[in-house]
Amino acid sequence: MEFRDLKKQYQVLKERMDKAVIEVMTDCNFISGRQVKELEEKLASYVGVKHCITCGNGTDALSMMLMAWGIGEGDAVFVPDFTFFATGEVVSFEGATPVFVDVDSDTFNMDPVSLEKAILAVKAEGKLAPKVVIPVDLFGLPADYDRINEIACRYGMKVLEDAAQGFGGVYKGRRAGSLGDAATTSFFPAKPLGCYGDGGAIFTNDDQEAEYLRSIAVHGKGSFKYDNVRIGWNSRLDTIQAAILLVKFDAFIEYELEDVNKVASWYTEVLKDKVKTPVVPEGCYSSWAQYTIQVKNEEERTALQQKLKEQGIPTMVYYPKPMHEQTAYKDLNQYIECPVTKRLCRTVFSLPFDGYKQKNDIHSICNIVEV
Incomplete structure (x- = not known):
């Protein structure tokens, strides 16, 4: 028995999947092809936000959003103690300090009581500035965003929803990916919506954030390919993966x-x-x-x-x-x-x-x- 039967999924989707991949190879538009833009528009509409910016993987997505918010040395970012390493790793990568928070025993998600306790402990020490909370929608279930957002707002902090495992989940009428100040997801193959390799996306309603994120995803690009206005990365979702995700997304919602x-x-x-x-x-x-x-x-x-x-x-x-x-x-x-x-x-x-x-x-x- 397969733990997660991606082989069976491919057999069901094989005709549409093969056609979609062959179309990309026939067109030879492997980077930033039309399928990438089409996917971004569909995902943004589904989630209910203004912008979806795809990128190389879910870890990059988290890092890029922290960059957009200027998070760095001296900042505290609160993450669940019970989750995959990437959620804490990206905080350290940006030079900030991850602060680990306990989770609820029933939902496995960040415990708001523990969150506030950790914020108060950091503030009492006085060495770090509390800046961001990263709740993880663990195992598919959105975290308790009413309470988490209220706590974050009260202490002047932003909420970055890590929806890598939660895409498709719903919290009180709103879809995962729309529940914080911004959100990210992963298209790792075993995720609820996964591609055949690595991929990720960021969701935001802020026009300036979206412009910045699209720039740093392509070497800090400005108005054209060889106009570099800032130091960026190379973190793009390739067209073949976008084509795969378009087929899978139809099956996901159907x-x-x-x-x-x-x-x-x-x-x-x-x-x-x-x-x-x-x-x-x-x-x-x-x-x-x-x-x-x-x-x-x-x-x-x-x-x-x-x-x-x-x-x-x-x-x-x-x-x-x-x-x-x-x-x-x-x-x-x-x-x-x-x-x-x-x-x-x-x-x-x-x-x-x-x-x-x-x-x-x-x-x-x-x-x-x-x-």
């Missing part, structure tokens, strides 16, 4: 998003009395990047994973180590404790999941999950 929610409901129906299953709060809609359960302890997790492996069923642990325990951050000041994150790192694991799984597949998996 049936995939609905199907992953159906598969999640099958899991929850069977597992809710066996283990702690994911929680989707009222007013939210998840795009289900992963289906992640919680068990009692690490020993129980190891035993269950082994039972599933013996039956040819793969599992994954997202994430086995808190951000603040990564070797790269061994010398970084930890302003607050993150006990929920520490517990989750020992007790969560993710089951095979995608919209192409059948009900009997899910029941076969669940029958092995006996604790």
